[in-house]
Amino acid sequence: MLVENQERFPISKITLYDNNAERQDKLAEACAIMLKEKAPEIEFNWTTDPETAFTGIDFVMAHIRVGLYAMRELDEKIPLKYGVVGQETCGPGGMAYGMRSIGPVIEILDYMEKYSPNAWMLNYSNPAAIVAEATRRLRPGHRIINICDMPVGLETNMCSIIKDETGRELTRNDMEVRYYGLNHFGWWSKIYDKDGNDLMPQIKKHMAENGFADALSNTNQHVEESWIHTFQKARDVYAVDPTTIPNTYLKYYLFPDYVVETSNPEHTRANEVMEGREKHVFGACKKIIESGTSKEGGFEADVHATYIVDLACAIAENTNERFLLIVPNEGAVE
Numbered sequence: 188m189l190v191e192n193q194e195r196f197p198i199s200k201i202t203l204y205d206n207n208a209e210r211q212d213k214l215a216e217a218c219a220i221m222l223k224e225k226a227p228e229i230e231f232n233w234t235t236d237p238e239t240a241f242t243g244i245d246f247v248m249a250h251i252r253v254g255l256y257a258m259r260e261l262d263e264k265i266p267l268k269y270g271v272v273g274q275e276t277c278g279p280g281g282m283a284y285g286m287r288s289i290g291p292v293i294e295i296l297d298y299m300e301k302y303s304p305n306a307w308m309l310n311y312s313n314p315a316a317i318v319a320e321a322t323r324r325l326r327p328g329h330r331i332i333n334i335c336d337m338p339v340g341l342e343t344n345m346c347s348i349i350k351d352e353t354g355r356e357l358t359r360n361d362m363e364v365r366y367y368g369l370n371h372f373g374w375w376s377k378i379y380d381k382d383g384n385d386l387m388p389q390i391k392k393h394m395a396e397n398g399f400a401d402a403l404s405n406t407n408q409h410v411e412e413s414w415i416h417t418f419q420k421a422r423d424v425y426a427v428d429p430t431t432i433p434n435t436y437l438k439y440y441l442f443p444d445y446v447v448e449t450s451n452p453e454h455t456r457a458n459e460v461m462e463g464r465e466k467h468v469f470g471a472c473k474k475i476i477e478s479g480t481s482k483e484g485g486f487e488a489d490v491h492a493t494y495i496v497d498l499a500c501a502i503a504e505n506t507n508e509r510f511l512l513i514v515p516n517e518g519a520v521e
Contacts, residue, residue, distance in 0.1 A: 188488035190226045192496045196503070198226075203233035204240035207255075211235070217472035221481035241302035246499050249295055250311040253287040256461050263455035272446050273455060276314035276371055277439040285317035289325075292318050296326055307502055309334060309495050316369045319513040332498070333513040335370035338434060339494045341399065344418075345378070345432075348393045349386050360497075362386065363509070367520050370513050371436035378432070390432055391425075398422035399435060411459035416449060 189198055203218070205211040215233035222231045234240050241247070252259070262280030267273035273280050292312050299306050308331040312318055319333035342359045349357050357380065365377040378386045398421030420438045427433070427441055439446055471485035501508045 188492035188496060190222065190229075191488055192493070192500075193226060196496055196500050198229055200230040200232075200243075202231075202240050202244070204235070204237070205233075206235055208235050210255075213469055213472050213476075217475040217481070217484065220475050220479065221484065221486065224481055237298040238302055241298045241306075244299075244303045244306050245503070247295065247299050247306055247308040248311070248495055248499075249292065249308055251288070251291060251295070252312075253284075253291050256457050256465065258287065259284070260455065260457035260461075263457050264452055267447065267450055267452035267455070270447055272439050272443050273450060273452070274439050274446075275456065276316075277436065278443075281314050281317070285314045285321075288312055288314065288318055289321040292322065293325055296322065296329055296331055300326075300329060306330065307332065307499075309498055311336065311495065315513055316371070323515060334495070334498065334511070335513065336494060337371055337436065338366055338373065338511050341435065344399050345386075345390055347401075349380075349389050357386075364511070366511055368434070370511075371434055372440060373434045374428070374431035375433075376431055387432070391429065394422060394425040394432060395429070396422070398425065411456065411463055413456045413459060420445070 189196070189201065201222070203211060203215050211233055218233075219231055222229055232239075259275060259280075262275065262283050263273035265273065266279045272278040275281065275284060292310065296308055299308055308329075310318065310322075310331055310333045315333050315335045322329065322331050322333065339359065342362060342364065345362075346357045346359060349362075361380055363377075363379045363381065364375055366373055366375050368374055375387075378390065380386055399418040400415070400421075417435045417438060420442065421433065421435045424433045424435065424437045424441060427437075467485070475481045475484040497508070498510055500506065501510065
């Protein structure tokens with residue numbers, strides 16, 4: 188993702204930092220091969236030493252999972268055992284994950300402040316709203332922007348629904364949006380194109396008939412069975428309040444009994460990710476390391492990755508673009 192955006196976001200150095208050396212090494216060795224082939228001018232290294240990692244940097248792109256997928260699996264399965272929603276960012280599992288995440292995110296933020304006080308942290312770490320509130324209270328005034336990829340991903344799905352007057356499919360950057368609520372617990376109240384045309388009627392009509400189900404072809408990330416259910420259920424979530432476009436995660440809040448009834452307490456999303464995405468990524472790394480080349484490695488950037496580059500560019504170049512960010516309410520929503 189960073190390599191593909193070198194023209195607009197030139198980079199001199201990338202450092203991977205983790206406290207899990209064994210896991211990081213598998214990724215880093217593959218990345219080293221890829222960068223040597225595609226962008227040899229970029230200095231690349233990886234480390235478990237905070238001072239080495241956080242000295243002389245401009246941006247920290249943070250995306251950590253405390254406890255890895257083994258703990259996510261427990262977050263999802265323990266609540267389901269008692270007939271309660273088992274989900275990564277919602278309910279008891281979300282609270283447990285939030286409690287685990289706050290300390291380590293603060294730790295990383297403190298390393299950044301100590302070794303590169305002018306840097307910005309762009310934080311993707313979940314549960315994003317809990318982490319955002321914790322950092323606001325515990326480290327007020329620090330240079331951290333908390334973001335979430337779910338609304339961004341859904342806007343990309345919307346683009347497969349919307350066409351302009353010439354029949355061209357729009358991109359997310361063609362849209363001007365108003366979104367309120369939390370990152371996952373939120374609604375779009377207005378969506379326009381750059382010419383001021385109201386796109387809500389097109390999207391609403393589609394949502395009433397299909398939800399987001401047929402927009403799955405627009406992504407290669409969320410294709411597990413649980414995501415198919417989620418995108419289909421968006422139709423019922425939309426019906427609750429047809430004046431807005433809902434985030435798909437609202438199904439966990441508005442239809443908790445349905446979620447529990449349709450969940451498999453023995454095989455949750457954590458299992459899907461471990462068997463799918465995680466296995467795919469580390470398999471691609473292994474293939475690159477063994478072959479010594481990344482030419483057929485299987486890595487590609489998606490909307491979740493490019494959004495963080497868009498944001499970094501806006502900060503670095505002061506472009507005045509609008510972004511969906513997690514910020515204090517301060518009365519905007521009653």
